[in-house]
Amino acid sequence: MDTAPLSDTAPLSDTAPLSDTAPLSDIRVLEFGHYIAGPFCSQILADQGADVIKVEPPEGDASRSTVPLSYNDVYFHALNRNKRSVMLDLKSESGQESLIPLLRTADVVVTNYAVGIPERLGFGYEQVREINPGLVYVHASGFGNDSPYAKRPAFDGIIQAMSGLVHLTGEPDGMPMQAGLFVPDHVTGLYAALAVMFGLTRRQSTGEGSFTDLSMLDSMMSLLGPCLAESLQLGVSPMRVGSRVRRSYAGTYTAADGYVYLAPMTLRMWTALAGVVDAPQLLPYFTDADTDTRLEHRDELDRVIEAWTRAHPVAEVVARMGEVGVPSSPIFSVDALAADPHVRHRGMVRSIPMESGSGEVVVPGSPLPVVDSAFASGPPSIGEHTEEILGVDPSDPVRHPA
Known part of the structure; x- marks a missing residue:
């Protein structure tokens, strides 16, 4: 692979970083998130200037890794840069006490915890709206809070399987195939960020908070385009076509x-x-x-x-x-893509400091203009900003019992 210094991949003037014009510079987001969808959503908001506070249990986000530059570690870095972290044991009385002032100062709550967990830990929507009626609250889960499948576990692969994506991917006479990326998780994160923006816009005009019950399966179904009409009205069940494009000669x-x-x-x-x-x-x-x-x-x-x-x-x-x-293109591998002139010109290969402070991690850039701190700060360590934000020492066994 033809590589160049990462500094050579910085955005040019037409995608210059946002400064005082950052659209979310006065917005505070509380992220109760793990893995991909929730953290991806709040990272998009942080890139637009939001103060994103990652509220973590004593053991931290479940997707954190203790092995630097392992697969899990680099994935965590790609989704959690430019945030602050507060450690709260929400199973304890002191953790619940500390949560209340944090909620009072927030504009947005984003969570992708399983259905029922936010209520169990004291930050379900009906609970927090009593504390802060103006909160814009987005809960992303596999199927949504009111689904007959609400209690089913749902990782990305489950949603790929149910949404038709797997059925439509692969060779016509071969097995259905999973996509090569975590598509449902990231699509849901994008919809969650949209829901936050719609909620903030509504609050600006009405003064009211809102709740969005976001389903990963619903999010993926929105990508089906004409497939439903083909199947239900035209009587043609869409099938796999391998490396071809369905209904187009490509x-x-x-x-x-x-x-x-x-x-x-x-x-x-x-x-x-x-x-x-x-x-x-x-x-x-x-x-x-x-x-x-x-x-x-x-x-x-x-x-x-x-x-x-x-x-x-x-x-x-x-x-x-x-x-x-x-129109034509090579089928790029990821390393070939990273070396492409367009990718370099647009600053889509970036680096951020590792959480440990030693070294850097390569991450995707943003397709949007972002705040100048977006790639200057790596993920926070667990509870790194607890004292700064709450005036509470996260190591204090009285305030944060194990």
């Missing part, structure tokens, strides 16, 4: 030294592709908008195209297709 082809993605969607692009691969026999299958029969003959047409791509390296395929305006 897909992945084998090249001499890797794989390429080609998308000759329009008539002009199809004609240009036929010229590049020197296959005029492709042309009759798409002559105008009303006579596009390519999907019905996809297997035989793909064989013609792939006979050409297999004889040429990826770089040549992409270059020649680009010259005639056919």
Whole structure:
């Protein structure tokens, strides 16, 4: 991999850091979160200037790791930078006492604890609204508080399996496949951040707080697009198509030294592709908008195209297709993506200090302008800011019994 110093990947002026204009600079967020969805949501808010306080039990977020630069450790760093941490034992009377003033100063509560846990630990919505009626409260869980499945455990893979994502991923004659990333967790985190912003906007106009009961399964179902109508109204059950695109002539082809993605969607692009691969026999299958029969003959047409791509390296395929305006791309590995000129120009590979203070961790950048502290501060240690925020020493056995 062609690497460059991480400082070379900083955003340019068109994505300059926010300063006094940060939209959430006067907002305090309490995160009762673990793993991905809750922490990802609150990190997005922190990037926009919010004071995010991660409220943790004495043992810390369950996704913390004691092994520096292990898989869990780098994942925790990628989701918990630029926050502060308060350690509270909410199973104790003193922890509950300390929670009350914290709630009074908050604008937002974000949690992705399992249904029933917030109530058990004293920060369910009905409990906290008595303390602070203006709170914008978002609870993300697998199925939502009122679902018949509310008490079911739901990790990312469960939601992938139930949402249709696994069913629609993989080869037509092969097993259904999980996605390569934790898609439901991150999609839910994005929806949670949207819910916070909608709640804050509503509060600005009405003065009232709000509660959003967010379901991971619902979040993923929102991505199905036309699939429901296809199945329920057109009688066509969407199925796996492998590396192709459903209902569009685009897909992945084998090249001499890797794989390429080609998308000759329009008539002009199809004609240009036929010229590049020197296959005029492709042309009759798409002559105008009303006579596009390519999907019905996809297997035989793909064989013609792939006979050409297999004889040429990826770089040549992409270059020649680009010259005639056919959208194309290499199939990037993560290390190849990190070295790409666009990624470097846009500052999408960043580094943050490790929680221990020794060394750095590489993390994804943000697609949005962020506060200048966004990547200057790594995750807090457990309870690092307890005394600063509450005036309570987190090591005090009287205030924080084990």
